[in-house]
Amino acid sequence: xxxxxxxxxPPGRLIEVLHQRQQQHGHLSRTTLxxxxxxxxLPPAHVYGVASxxxxxxxxxxxxxxxxxxxxxxxxxxxxxxxxxxxAQRLGxxxxxxxxxxxxxxxxxxxxxxxxxxxxxxMDGVPRRAEAP
Amino acid sequence: MRxxxxxxxxxxxxxxxxxxxxxxxxxxxxxxxxxxxxGGQGPRPRLKPVGCLRLCSHGPLLALDHGGASALYGxxxxxxxxxxxxxxxxxxxxxxxxxxxxxxxxxxHRLDSxxxxxxxxxxxxxxxxxxxxxxxxxxxxxxxxxxxxQRLLATATPAQVRAxxxxxxxxxxxxxxxxxxxxxxxxxxxxxAPRLVVANGDEGDPGAFMDRSVLEGDxxxxxxxxxxxxxxxxxxxxxxxxxAEYPLxxxxxxxxxxxxxxxxxxxxxxxxxxxxxxxxxxxxxxAYVCGEETALLASIAGGRGIPRQRPPFPAQAGLAGCPTxxxxxxxxxxxxxxxxxxxxxxAAIGPAACPxxxxxxVSGSVVRTGLVEVPMGISLRTVVQTMAxxxxxxxxxxxxxxxxxxxxxxxxxLPAALLDTPIDYEGLRALGSSLGSGGLVVLDHSxxxxxxxxxxxxxxxxxxxxxxxxxxxxxxxxxxxxERLMQRRATAADLDLIEQLAAVVQRTSLCGLGQTAPNxxxxxLRHFRHEYSERLLPDEPWLS
Amino acid sequence: xAVVTLQVNDTTxxxxxxxxxxxxxxxxxxxxxxxxxxxxxxxxxACRLCLVELEGASRPLPACVTAAAEGQRLRxxxxxxxxxxxxIVELLFxxxxxxxxxxxxxxxxxxxxxxxxxxxxxxxVPYRHPSRQVDASHPLFLLDHHRCILCSRCxxxxxxxxGAHVWAMANRGxxxxxxxxxxxxxxxxxxxxxxxxxxxxxPTGALVAREDVPLGRWPTP
Ligand SMILES: Cc1cc2nc3c(=O)[nH]c(=O)nc-3n(C[C@H](O)[C@H](O)[C@H](O)COP(=O)(O)O)c2cc1C
Ligand code: SF4
Ligand code: FES
Numbered sequence: 022x023x024x025x026x027x028x029x030x031p032p033g034r035l036i037e038v039l040h041q042r043q044q045q046h047g048h049l050s051r052t053t054l055x056x057x058x059x060x061x062x063l064p065p066a067h068v069y070g071v072a073s074x075x076x077x078x079x080x081x082x083x084x085x086x087x088x089x090x091x092x093x094x095x096x097x098x099x100x101x102x103x104x105x106x107x108x109a110q111r112l113g114x115x116x117x118x119x120x121x122x123x124x125x126x127x128x129x130x131x132x133x134x135x136x137x138x139x140x141x142x143x144m145d146g147v148p149r150r151a152e153a154p
Numbered sequence: 155m156r157x158x159x160x161x162x163x164x165x166x167x168x169x170x171x172x173x174x175x176x177x178x179x180x181x182x183x184x185x186x187x188x189x190x191x192x193g194g195q196g197p198r199p200r201l202k203p204v205g206c207l208r209l210c211s212h213g214p215l216l217a218l219d220h221g222g223a224s225a226l227y228g229x230x231x232x233x234x235x236x237x238x239x240x241x242x243x244x245x246x247x248x249x250x251x252x253x254x255x256x257x258x259x260x261x262x263h264r265l266d267s268x269x270x271x272x273x274x275x276x277x278x279x280x281x282x283x284x285x286x287x288x289x290x291x292x293x294x295x296x297x298x299x300x301x302x303x304q305r306l307l308a309t310a311t312p313a314q315v316r317a318x319x320x321x322x323x324x325x326x327x328x329x330x331x332x333x334x335x336x337x338x339x340x341x342x343x344x345x346x347a348p349r350l351v352v353a354n355g356d357e358g359d360p361g362a363f364m365d366r367s368v369l370e371g372d373x374x375x376x377x378x379x380x381x382x383x384x385x386x387x388x389x390x391x392x393x394x395x396x397x398a399e400y401p402l403x404x405x406x407x408x409x410x411x412x413x414x415x416x417x418x419x420x421x422x423x424x425x426x427x428x429x430x431x432x433x434x435x436x437x438x439x440x441a442y443v444c445g446e447e448t449a450l451l452a453s454i455a456g457g458r459g460i461p462r463q464r465p466p467f468p469a470q471a472g473l474a475g476c477p478t479x480x481x482x483x484x485x486x487x488x489x490x491x492x493x494x495x496x497x498x499x500x501a502a503i504g505p506a507a508c509p510x511x512x513x514x515x516v517s518g519s520v521v522r523t524g525l526v527e528v529p530m531g532i533s534l535r536t537v538v539q540t541m542a543x544x545x546x547x548x549x550x551x552x553x554x555x556x557x558x559x560x561x562x563x564x565x566x567x568l569p570a571a572l573l574d575t576p577i578d579y580e581g582l583r584a585l586g587s588s589l590g591s592g593g594l595v596v597l598d599h600s601x602x603x604x605x606x607x608x609x610x611x612x613x614x615x616x617x618x619x620x621x622x623x624x625x626x627x628x629x630x631x632x633x634x635x636x637e638r639l640m641q642r643r644a645t646a647a648d649l650d651l652i653e654q655l656a657a658v659v660q661r662t663s664l665c666g667l668g669q670t671a672p673n674x675x676x677x678x679l680r681h682f683r684h685e686y687s688e689r690l691l692p693d694e695p696w697l698s
Numbered sequence: 699x700a701v702v703t704l705q706v707n708d709t710t711x712x713x714x715x716x717x718x719x720x721x722x723x724x725x726x727x728x729x730x731x732x733x734x735x736x737x738x739x740x741x742x743x744a745c746r747l748c749l750v751e752l753e754g755a756s757r758p759l760p761a762c763v764t765a766a767a768e769g770q771r772l773r774x775x776x777x778x779x780x781x782x783x784x785x786i787v788e789l790l791f792x793x794x795x796x797x798x799x800x801x802x803x804x805x806x807x808x809x810x811x812x813x814x815x816x817x818x819x820x821x822x823v824p825y826r827h828p829s830r831q832v833d834a835s836h837p838l839f840l841l842d843h844h845r846c847i848l849c850s851r852c853x854x855x856x857x858x859x860x861g862a863h864v865w866a867m868a869n870r871g872x873x874x875x876x877x878x879x880x881x882x883x884x885x886x887x888x889x890x891x892x893x894x895x896x897x898x899x900x901p902t903g904a905l906v907a908r909e910d911v912p913l914g915r916w917p918t919p
Contacts, residue, residue, distance in 0.1 A: 033456025036439055040398070051880050058880075064863030064889070065880045067457075073868040073881075074458040074619075076440030077398050093360035094559065094595045095517035097609055131440065132360035133399055136517035136595075137172050137210025137524050148175045441870070458867070463743040463763050620848065620867070620874030622744045624782075627789035630872045631823050651822060658785045661757065661778065662746045669757070 035061060035071055039078055048079040076131070081119055084126040088112065089143035090151075093132030099139040104151055105129065108142075162200060163242050164219040166284065169203035170370045171402050172363070172524075176213035177231070184232035188239055199242040202293075205283040205371015208272070210524035212265060217284075218242055226265045234260050271522050271541045276503070278491040278511045279484055280527045283371035288406050291413040294374040300419050302490045303378050306385065307424045315386040316342060319489070321497030323509040327364075328354055328445075328482030329564065329590050330666075331508070331579035337479065340469040341387040344477040351384045351392035351479045352454065352472075353486055356438055356445035358397060359562030360613065361593035364513040365483035367525055369396065369403035372487070373410035377433060379486035381420060382493065384431045387479050392431065393454050397438040408435055442563075442617035446665050447480045449619065460619050461665035482591070484513055504530035508578040512589075518559070518596040519545045534558055535573035538596050545598045557597045557681070561590025563610045563617075564670030566677025567603065586677040588670070603678040603685045608636035614671035625668025628659040632672065645691050653679070704770040719761035719772065720748060728774050731783065731812035733790075733847060733901055735762040739854040745847075747783055747812060750774050758782075784816040785823075792823045793872070795830065795844035796902075802910050803903030809847060833878070835885030839897050839907055846876055846904040852896035864890045876904075 038061065042053050049072050058068040072078045090096075090105045105116050105127065114121045117128050133148050135141050142151035167173075167182055185201050199218075207215040212228030220242060230238065237256045267273075277283075287293040294300075306315055320335030341349055353376060357365040368376055376394070384392055396404050411433055415421040423430040436454050443449045444459040451473050453459040472478025488510065492500045501509045513527045514537060521543030528537060538544065539553045548554015552570035559567045566587030568575060575581055582589050597606070615629035635652050638644045644652075656672035663669045679686060700715040706726035713722045718741070723730060733745035741763045749758035753771040758779060761772075773779070790809060798804050830843035853865040853876070864887050868877040879887035897905045 033436075033454055035456035036453065037437070037456075040437065040439065054880055064857075064866070066863060066866035066877060066887075069877060069880045070866035070868050071456070071458050074441065074870050075438070078439055094562070094593075094606075094609070095361050095523075098518050098595065098597065098601060131358070131399065131442070132362075133171075135172050135175050135210075136361050136363060136515065136593075138175050138213070139517060139523075141175065148171065150176055458870075463760060615871060618871040620869070620871045621742070622746055623786050623789055623793075623847075624746055626848075626872055626874065627793045628785075630826075631789065631792070634824065654781070654785065655823070658782045662749055662782045662786065664743060664746065 035063065035068065036075070039068075039072055043078060048082045050080075050082075079119070083119065084121040084124060086125045086145055087121075087143075088125060088127050088145075089130040090116075090127070091131075091133050091135070091139070091141040091143070091148075092129040093136060093139075093141075095136035095139040096132075096141055101140045104140050104142070162219075163198075163221075164200045164202055165238075165242065166202050166204045166207070166217040166219065168205070168207040168213060168215040168284070169288075170206045170367060171400075172206065172210040173213035173215055174402070176210075176229075178214035180232055181214050181216065181230055181235070184235045185239075188235050199239065202287050203289065204285060205288050206280075206367040206525055207284045208275070208280075208524045208526065209265065209522055211520075211522055215265075224267065226267055227260070227263045228265050230260075230263055234263070270536075271524075271526070271543070274532075274536065274541055275527050276511050276529050277527050279368065279375075279487045279513055280372070280525065281491055282375065283367060286372060286374075288371055288373055289409060291374065291410070291417060294372070298490075298494075299374040300378050300414075302493045303381050303385070303419075306382060306493065307427050307429060312342065312386045312388060315382065315493070318493060318497040319386070322492050322500040323497075323506070324485065324488060324492060324500065325508060325510075325579065326482055327484035327488070327512065327591065329561070329588070331589065334481065334485055337469055337481070338383065338387050340467070341389075341477045341479045344470060347476055348391070349387055349389040349477045349479070350473050351380060351387065351389045351481070352450065352468075353380050353392070353394040353433075353483055354445060354447070354450060354480055355394060355396040355400075355403070355483045356442075356450065357400075357483070357591065358442035358445050358617075359564075359591050359593050361515065361517055361559070361562055361595045362591050363515045364525065364592050366400050366403050367513075367515075368483055368487045369400065369407050373403075373407045374414065375487045375490055376407070376483055377410055377414055377420065379489035380433060381431045382489050383479060383481060383486060385427075385429050387477075389479065390429075390431055392433045393436050393473075394433055395436045395438060395444070395450055395454060397444075398440060399438075404435070404437055411435065441619075442613075443619045443665070443667050446667060448665065450480065451478065458619070460621050461667075463664060484592070504532075505576070505578055507580065512577070512592055514592045514594050516542045516594045516596065518594075519548075519554075519598040519601075520596045521546050530578050531576045533574050533576055534560075534568065534594075537577070538594060539573065542596065545596065548598065554598055555596055556599045556601060557603070559595040559597060559606065559674070560593070561588040561673070562593050563613050564588060564666065564673055565590045566673050567597065567606065567681065568677075569681045572681075586673075586680045588673065602640075603682040604636060604639055604689060607675040607678050608633060608640055610674040611636055611671065614667060618667060618671075619665075622662075622664040622668060624659045625663040625665075625671065628655055628663075629668070629671050631655060632659070632675065636675070639686065639689050642689050643691065644689070646693060649686060649690060702766055702768040702770075704766060704768070705772065707773055707775055713766050715767065716765045719750060719759075719764045719766055719770075722766050722770075722772075723750075723761055723774065729815075730761065730774055731787075731808075731815040732762060733808060733812060734849040734851065736851050736854070736899055739851060739858060739899070742850060742854075745849060746786055749779060749782065751776055751779060780816070784818060787812050787816050787818055788821045788823055790847050791818070791821050792825045793828070794847065795827065801845065801903040802906050803845075807903060808901035830875075833884050835883035836890070836892070837885060837908075838892055839884070839894065839905060840911065841876070841878075841884055842904055842906070843875060844904075845902045847902055848874055848876065849901060851899040851901065852876070852905060855895045855899045860891060860893050860895050862889045862891050862893070865896065 138150040449459040544553020711725040743760040833841040878884040
């Protein structure tokens with residue numbers, strides 16, 4: 022998701038670099054974070070602090086497939102919680118357990134701004150309307 | 155018009171993420187294939203991807219422009235493509251016209267463009283969203299993009315631009331409603347130093363998707379607005395911060411920036427004034443608090459999105475200590491139309507204290523969900539009932555509506571009895587709610603208010619940055635206490651504690667997140683107190 | 699430097715213009731509890747215990763970062779301020795695990811001082827009893843996360859004065875926690891100079907010197 026921008030970026034490149042590395046490796050391992058710290062000449066503690074602050078940075082490897090369920094207000098009102106329970110049962114995984122069953126994991130995601138289609142399901146990054154269970 | 159006067163036949167397919175999720179991709183592929191291979195006769199209709207066509211609940215949306223008129227269709231699938239193209243190409247279509255069952259099937263998907271949902275809209279921010287191809291600079295230019303920027307550079311000083319915006323009475327659309335002209339003056343009048351502008355596209359309020367629609371549907375309008383703001387306050391460099399959850403908006407915006415730079419519309423010194431403006435895109439990483447302006451600056455600088463105490467305000471000391479103008483995407487996107495019509499004409503729209511138009515995203519339990527742009531001061535009822543149609547199958551004077559949630563996690567709920575309230579910043583605030591950034595979530599009678607309050611409190615607890623104690627520890631306690639209440643394990647003393655905690659969190663938190671986190675709770679306590687008290691454990695006087 | 703006159707709870711005091719209001723409070727002989735503030739470190743205004751009401755301001759402001767200006771009138775003792783301070787201290791006690799009786803810092807703890815100051819006699823919010831760790835990997839010092847109130851003084855002293863950048867805050871919200879290096883045992887962080895400044899500025903018993911701890915209570919690394 023890290024876009025290449027056509028402009029030089031002097032100071033605050035850390036978040037962008039983390040996006041890039043996560044895209045390359047799927048997650049941000051401690052080794053990756055150590056390398057980023059060295060490259061950008063930043064204290065390792067600072068790099069870890071930033072990486073762990075943001076929800077979208079993953080510090081552990083993701084499962085190959087991921088199913089997200091929007092828990093925004095509109096989706097919640099249209100049955101997101103029941104949808105999550107149904108999906109958890111179907112996939113045999115626990116909600117918001119990043120390890121999942123090794124193949125699939127199920128996570129809540131923040132509002133995607135697609136409230137018009139609530140409840141919204143995100144299958145491997147592709148949002149779509151889910152039929153309320 | 156680049157397309158010539160003969161009004162070609164054109165298919166505008168909504169290619170924004172809402173309709174994409176509803177299957178616009180498959181429809182586009184089918185249309186593309188049919189047009190490629192298409193039959194010989196007649197002029198070929200042009201397929202044009204556009205931004206949001208407003209009525210998201212009926213997506214994928216497609217508009218057919220034909221002979222000067224437009225027909226809007228919703229929920230089409232690939233099977234209907236041949237029939238659609240037959241109409242577009244003026245083919246009688248096999249059998250005789252209207253009696254053709256396939257045509258009748260298609261007509262069933264036709265949406266009434268005279269319905270109040272469309273008829274009551276007053277598009278300014280969204281005036282070309284849904285008309286222009288967001289990936290095509292030439293198309294944007296043909297629709298007037300960058301014309302106001304060029305006119306102002308040629309004819310107005312920065313002070314004159316600021317005066318015009320002051321005259322318009324425009325107030326920030328990011329939630330606080332701060333007068334935009336005043337903020338611009340503060341930045342412009344700081345002691346000499348470099349200045350920066352920032353477009354706030356973090357849009358984290360659940361239920362809000364106005365800014366996303368602007369970015370996905372008309373990115374050049376934002377860039378023009380941002381460049382005008384930069385000219386007005388004397389900045390040459392700016393940032394656009396977009397949340398990472400909006401990949402399509404990021405892609406479109408990035409492409410628009412490259413196009414505008416290559417064409418010399420941005421980035422190159424204006425021959426008359428020497429003004430050159432370079433925008434830079436920054437992508438968030440999933441943190442609601444980064445919409446708060448000081449956290450936004452920390453995040454742009456590459457750090458944890460932790461707010462700091464104001465003053466100094468960013469307008470005085472922002473990024474790297476430079477005076478920094480921060481405006482919401484919609485605020486900036488309102489500028490081209492505002493400056494074209496002039497401050498006075500803009501000020502004449504809506505109430506004097508809060509003029510102009512506002513984009514709302516309507517979702518929840520309503521027949522029609524989507525985007526509406528309406529004059530400020532319109533009543534809530536007009537928007538959620540007349541335009542959006544109320545609750546599906548809802549009956550009664552209020553259309554089955556129980557309440558309307560405005561302002562997301564920092565806002566509140568207004569009961570149906572208050573639906574005639576005109577929408578503006580002070581009006582909603584006086585009733586214990588807030589306009590916020592413009593998300594309207596309609597609630598029906600199946601919604602339990604304490605549960606809604608618990609949902610928002612848990613959201614804020616999860617999004618608290620953790621810096622200050624009242625917000626970090628207080629929101630968690632409140633969410634737990636509300637959970638206890640929902641499980642009918644809370645006592646009257648717990649409810650007292652809830653109210654005390656809410657007041658302290660509001661009053662003592664460092665930034666807007668904590669200060670407003672109790673609002674949904676407090677506003678539902680105000681209007682729906684019985685829903686809380688009826689869930690309390692009965693008093694057991696023999697225990698005390 | 700210009701001197702400004704202002705009023706603290708009806709006492710008139712004069713202080714240099716622009717200094718933090720805490721100095722005006724001191725001049726007026728008014729003491730407020732402070733936890734995140736340290737005179738030699740950059741202010742963060744995070745603990746919210748020093749909030750004062752300034753006439754004309756729409757909400758209370760932290761005295762540790764608000765600049766003194768001519769003619770200000772401020773109050774430190776309104777019922778709302780007192781109730782707020784007390785609840786904030788209670789929230790802190792409920793958030794971590796603070797069994798004072800078995801703490802090295804007992805009697806020399808700024809959190810205890812704050813509790814005494816606000817007159818806390820019981821904690822009205824539910825205790826959360828979090829499960830936290832102890833880091834005993836450093837040869838000279840110990841870190842007990844149960845007692846950490848996340849004031850970030852250690853982070854700041856290490857960044858701003860020692861320049862070793864050992865510490866940072868990780869995660870967010872109620873999951874926020876102090877980390878050393880890449881969230882590794884403190885004793886394995888190369889940049890630590892063992893200067894002990896973090897221990898010196900810690901307001902509670904979260905960071906302590908091994909030599910202050912009764913023998914045998916902690917494992918050696
Ligand atoms: C927790 C929090 C979240 C916010 N989120 C946003 C946001 O997503 N977008 C936005 O424009 N403003 C947001 N704001 C408001 C901004 O701090 C700021 O007031 C606004 O961007 C100023 O722009 P305006 O004057 O054009 O409204 C948020 C404020 C708070 C306290
Ligand atoms: S109010 Fe919440 S989000 Fe804002 S600084 Fe305090 S802890 Fe962080
Ligand atoms: S001492 Fe001022 S907020 Fe902590």
